[in-house]
Amino acid sequence: MSGHAGLFAIVGARVIDPANGIDGERTVLVRDGRIAGVESPGALPSFDGVRGERIERIDARGLWLLPGFVDLHAHLREPGEEHKETIATGAKAAVAGGYTTIVAIANTRPPIDNAALVRFVKKKGEEADLARVLPAATITLGQKGEGLTELVDLAEAGAVCFTDDGRPVANAGVMRRALEYSRLVGRPIVAHEEDLGLAGGSMHEGEVSVRLGLRGVPGAAEEVMIRRDLVLAELTGAHLHVMHVSTAGSVRAIREAKSRGVKVTAEATPHHLTLTDEAVKGYDTNAKMMPPLRPEADRRAIVEALQDGTLDAIATDHAPHATVDKELEFDKAASGIVGLETAFALTLRAVQRGELKLTRAIELLTSGPARAFQLDAGTLTVGAPADLTLIDPEARWKFDAKKSSSKSHNSPFDGWEFSGRVVRTFVGGRVRFEL
Ligand SMILES: [Zn+2]
Numbered sequence: 001m002s003g004h005a006g007l008f009a010i011v012g013a014r015v016i017d018p019a020n021g022i023d024g025e026r027t028v029l030v031r032d033g034r035i036a037g038v039e040s041p042g043a044l045p046s047f048d049g050v051r052g053e054r055i056e057r058i059d060a061r062g063l064w065l066l067p068g069f070v071d072l073h074a075h076l077r078e079p080g081e082e083h084k085e086t087i088a089t090g091a092k093a094a095v096a097g098g099y100t101t102i103v104a105i106a107n108t109r110p111p112i113d114n115a116a117l118v119r120f121v122k123k124k125g126e127e128a129d130l131a132r133v134l135p136a137a138t139i140t141l142g143q144k145g146e147g148l149t150e151l152v153d154l155a156e157a158g159a160v161c162f163t164d165d166g167r168p169v170a171n172a173g174v175m176r177r178a179l180e181y182s183r184l185v186g187r188p189i190v191a192h193e194e195d196l197g198l199a200g201g202s203m204h205e206g207e208v209s210v211r212l213g214l215r216g217v218p219g220a221a222e223e224v225m226i227r228r229d230l231v232l233a234e235l236t237g238a239h240l241h242v243m244h245v246s247t248a249g250s251v252r253a254i255r256e257a258k259s260r261g262v263k264v265t266a267e268a269t270p271h272h273l274t275l276t277d278e279a280v281k282g283y284d285t286n287a288k289m290m291p292p293l294r295p296e297a298d299r300r301a302i303v304e305a306l307q308d309g310t311l312d313a314i315a316t317d318h319a320p321h322a323t324v325d326k327e328l329e330f331d332k333a334a335s336g337i338v339g340l341e342t343a344f345a346l347t348l349r350a351v352q353r354g355e356l357k358l359t360r361a362i363e364l365l366t367s368g369p370a371r372a373f374q375l376d377a378g379t380l381t382v383g384a385p386a387d388l389t390l391i392d393p394e395a396r397w398k399f400d401a402k403k404s405s406s407k408s409h410n411s412p413f414d415g416w417e418f419s420g421r422v423v424r425t426f427v428g429g430r431v432r433f434e435l
Contacts, residue, residue: 007031007054008429011041012061013390018363019067019379028065029055030386033428038380060390066362068100068131068387068425070369070378072190072267073165073243073315074340076102076133078124079117080109085320085407087124087133090340093318093406094131095433097340098422100387101370101377102318106136106143107166113138113149115157122158130432132387134160134375139178139189145170148178155185160373163190165243168225170196175229179238188241188265188373193225193250194291202331204277204292212280214330219247219298222291226250230257233264241372242266244317246291248301255310265372267315268302270339270346271412273355275299279412285326285333286412289319303355306364313369314361316343320408338406342399344391345418352419386429395421 008030015026015038022038029037076090085093087104094102104121106112112121118135125133137159141147143166151162162182169175169191182189198221203209205216226242230253233240242254245268254266271289276296279287287293305311319336326333347365350356356364370378377387401414425433 008056010058013065015065017380019367030429064391066389067366069365071102074102074318076104088128089407091128091130093340095425096405098389101132106138111143115153118157139164151181161190165192168194179236188239190241208277223249239263251301251305265312267313269317270343283330290335312372314364348420388426390424
């Protein structure tokens, strides 16, 4: 991999930068790891201050140049379950998928509930030196849903958000206090919405679960908690971010709250955008995730909400599991799938099927998530970090989960054929993945 340390220009690519309204051929100049200019083709000599310097040119004709992707939701399993993933292997899978910034979710063993652990995640990310790894911290101590963590200390140590993901915050009073404290630090409370009294099944509760004889989780398990937390977000004026939205009812609740000015952002996963509960037929445990895959009407509602802005981001919920945790009876198997290396292809597939507009799809992977968490990422604005992803839009390829950079291979998309592929990823102007 070449370093491209000082000064270089990427020429000939179709640049798509939704935050700046750019979609067309441009020359992108990078200097000292930051975007130094985005100019019309042929304008290279006019860049200020570079006349006479030797500029390395990277020929990117036929490719798309996008801001590096931003994932608000990746489980990296370190500390505690390094046999499933480490921060380094997760960050490697990230750059292979075109991601340059990922938020490491906090439900590790132990959970990230103190400043020392936040610093540990940050340091491991820096040592890996691949994608930028931003730590999340938990809302409650030990993720027990009772005592709050020291949100101010955690934010100072580098936590970009607070989440008990993997579990809901069951007690409304605890959630209210968390939202109140989160205002002091200006970081979102990020919610896994699941009413445990309605949960406990292994797939969506509906026609398919009845046919398969599996216990289901109704959409209501998600919707009642989202509605509760929207009420609390309104009460406190705090920023609530809703993770992995999966039902039409959830979308309606968020849309209505946004229209009234409640400070809420939300994400959906590539799998909820792609698959329905029909994928569970055959009892493939790689179709088991929480929230579960839903019926087609819900999938369509998610697509519509991603397109119309009700949902702000596509987030992977990358959830590596060892084979032994997945090769079990359906109701005993672990929930979740790896997602960093297929997210872009699945998002582009939605574009190819006419479900999402291309620029909106790119926005949902870049400036959409960055804005939701107020991160300095996801754009090609001059001065921004040169985090870039090059795509070959014509490349046809087959996802082989076994060859993934992740330590785990639990994916329902193993063997799927896609067109459009990440071919190179730059982080801070340095090549961190190359096909
Ligand atoms: Zn979750």
